[in-house]
Ligand code: NAD
């Protein structure tokens with residue numbers, strides 16, 4: 001089986017490539033290096049002990065994508081490539097719609113022209129919006145999103161559903177990720193955000209290593225056990241393994257499948273701070289700040305459907321997530337080398 005992985009040098013893509021290659025899948029990566037370093041490619045190769053094909057190309061470049069499909073025999077696609085910063089998407093909506101939505105349209109068109117009709121798409125729990133109550137199940141209404149990034153994910157889900165309705169030779173799997181954290185056990189691969197991290201775990205690890213003074217906890221007056229926001233953090237390697245099951249699913253039957261990838265367990269911001277302090281033996285100074293616009297109190301997954309239909313469940317707990325994030329940060333204080 002040969003899988004084209006778009007955005008395969010990014011945080012989730014790189015971990016997924018390692019698991020795919022270790023499972024015997026032939027991997028071809030396309031990435032425009034917009035939000036990753038090329039050295040992530042070397043780290044993947046070092047971990048799996050073999051070479052694989054990388055195309056440095058933008059997915060909006062139709063000619064470039066066509067060439068990849070002509071040169072390689074691609075059975076299915078895992079589509080990670082996209083921009084993902086919620087705040088930035090409010091500032092730059094056109095760039096987000098162009099990169100995420102237009103990029104996906106170009107990719108789907110090229111796939112169809114080459115008779116490749118199997119795709120696994122990186123969606124997000126953000127599509128559940130503000131109005132659903134956790135645990136979130138796949139049949140809940142989606143679309144009440146609050147920002148352009150989330151809207152791109154919702155729009156792409158709609159496009160993929162319409163595509164399947166138009167032609168049920170397609171096999172499409174929408175994976176709604178909850179909050180991926182953690183890193184590869186080796187400490188050689190992990191999340192490498194540009195500038196000030198938007199997300200909780202990279203912020204905590206940067207405070208722990210002395211790059212940032214203190215964490216600001218965005219609000220402690222939510223209706224949760226300690227007042228801080230509750231999320232479903234999932235180890236990136238568990239997430240990567242979920243993609244193997246999803247690719248097997250689209251390879252084995254046609255259809256439109258939707259799965260949450262989460263643990264089903266919610267931890268508050270302060271729970272994560274405590275778990276990280278225990279794992280790292282470092283105290284994390286923090287202050288309580290205002291709520292962040294668009295945040296909700298609680299968001300965690302129902303895990304039943306992914307387990308029943310894919311036989312997948314997350315195995316790694318919060319301790320391991322914190323230990324692995326910290327190992328990556330300490331071994332690579334400045335992220336991937338240039
Ligand atoms: P990432 O930024 O680390 O990886 C994305 C990769 O795609 C990067 O290597 C980037 O260079 C590449 N890319 C972006 N636009 C491209 C384009 N036009 N052509 C080719 N390559 C392009 O992000 P990630 O955290 O690994 O996320 C992967 C996917 O999962 C994204 O679609 C994201 O929206 C989705 N997702 C992420 C999270 C999360 O919290 N990390 C949660 C839910 C969903």
Ligand code: WQD
Pocket residue numbers: 084086123124125126178179180198199200201203215216217218219228229230231269292295
């Ligand atoms: C987690 C919790 C914050 C930073 C985002 C996207 C979502 C998905 C995953 C892509 C919240 C709190 C955070 C900080 C804090 N991405 N926090 N101080 O907001 O659940 O989800 O990433 O699809 O679409 O919205 O993740 O890590 O930003 O926040 O107190 O400095 O930590 O308020 O309760 P979030 P996060």
